[in-house]
Amino acid sequence: MLVMPPTSCKQCDQPLVEIDHWGERLIGCPMCNRWQTSDGEWCRLAPDDIVALRAIRKLDTIRLG
Numbered sequence: 001m002l003v004m005p006p007t008s009c010k011q012c013d014q015p016l017v018e019i020d021h022w023g024e025r026l027i028g029c030p031m032c033n034r035w036q037t038s039d040g041e042w043c044r045l046a047p048d049d050i051v052a053l054r055a056i057r058k059l060d061t062i063r064l065g
């Protein structure tokens, strides 16, 4: 049985975005600054990165770095 990945943030219900952060694929919420790696680890991004990401509200791949 497959478990579908979440498509919206559990905290703020905003759609999650997928980004390429210096070669690492992260999926998370630009509003809460919560990001999950492909390993399942949670991390935060630098504030400068978040400012750019908050302009984007749809599920899309964004390349940083």
Ligand SMILES: [Zn+2]
Binding pocket: 009, 010, 011, 012, 013, 014, 029, 030, 031, 032, 033
């Ligand atoms: Zn959120």
